Amino acid sequence: MSKKIRVNMMSESDISVQGHGVHTAYDEMATALAKRSDVTLIRGGFNERVECDVIHLHTLGVHALRKIAQKGPKKVISAHVVPASLVGSIILAKYWLFAATWYMRWMYNRADKVLAVSGTVAEILHTDLHVPKEKIAVFYNTIDMQRYAASAAKKKAAREKLHIDSGAFVVLGNGQAQPRKRLDVFIKMAHDLPDVTFIWVGGIPFKQLGADYPHMLELMNSAPSNLTITGVIPHDDVFSYYAAADVFCLPAEQENHPMCVLEAAGAGLPIILRDIPEYDDTFGQDALRCQDEDFTQAVLKLRADKAFYRGQQEKTKAIAARFDSDAAAAKLVKLYRQLV
Secondary structure: OOOOEEEEEEOHHHHOOOOOHHHHHHHHHHHHHHOOOOEEEEEOOOOOOOOOOEEEEOOOOHHHHHHHHOOOOEEEEEEOOOHHHHOOOEOOHHHHHHHHHHHHHHHHHHOOEEEEOOHHHHHHHHHOOOOOHHHEEEOOOOEOHHHHOOOHHHHHHHHHHHOOOOOOOEEEEEOOOOHHHOHHHHHHHHHHOOOOEEEEEEOOOOHHHEOOHHHHHHHHHOOOOOEEEOEOOOHHHHHHHHHHOOEEEEOOOOOOOOHHHHHHHHOOOOEEEEOOHHHOOOOHHHOEEEOHHHHHHHHHHHHHOHHHHHHHHHHHHHHHHHOEHHHHHHHHHHHHHHHO
16 A cells, blocks of 8 residues: 555635635545545645655645745645636736736746646636646546435524525525626625525625725625625535525636635536636536626526526536535545655
């Protein structure tokens, strides 16, 4: 039997803000690795040298700089963020994007392997950030799908817990309240469909650092009575919202490989997304892909046509099968061993 491989996995979200997809992706990956008998996983170790075979980074902050400089272990970085991810996420990003782009290029090129969370990200890493192709591997975010598995009993209990009427048709969205997520489209859907219950799980975790903070607050405050915006809540509390929902919708105009879509797949919900190229190699035609004017009609069709609804649920199962974390953990360990 091969000796255990020691992996120091780190995301600065462990000691800072956690209400975002990068932390979820990191936590899911770390949890899946920790269950394996052939891996010793050390999370964090932010201010210390950890003796290990591989350092795997999910964020690019000050602590990541220290880790990337450590001599000895092989370095892996999961590329959750590319320059375009910052525009519409962080305040005044367009004014300092050139510096962020330079920094990302420098950090990603310091790694022995960069894991792109989609084919689109892999292309950006090579063409825009000049990472050599041989350093790049496409490695999709994954989750433990069983944690989200739905049932009639779970749905009943979740709706009772969240005070949602048992007969309501519930459309769920999830993500930070920021311009690129297009919360405005979600709010318009709620105005257009007053007899549908809408829930947006998320808020503005970075507060005044969030892009267009005053406008986003104003937008959230303008939500109609059939739309609940939860604000930032602990990730463990999010499970109930997926269990209570009938449909998942994310109208974001820029994404890489969003964790919330995987969570919705685990819960077996039909999925409505914006039609953007980032989804071509991940969700493909297994999600309903819309433009602004199509989102409301997609909800109406799912509510009215039970056969169509069941067909979309079957497509969702295909997404869940592709992105389950157990198989991904085995693939990741193989990658580590090849590096070491």
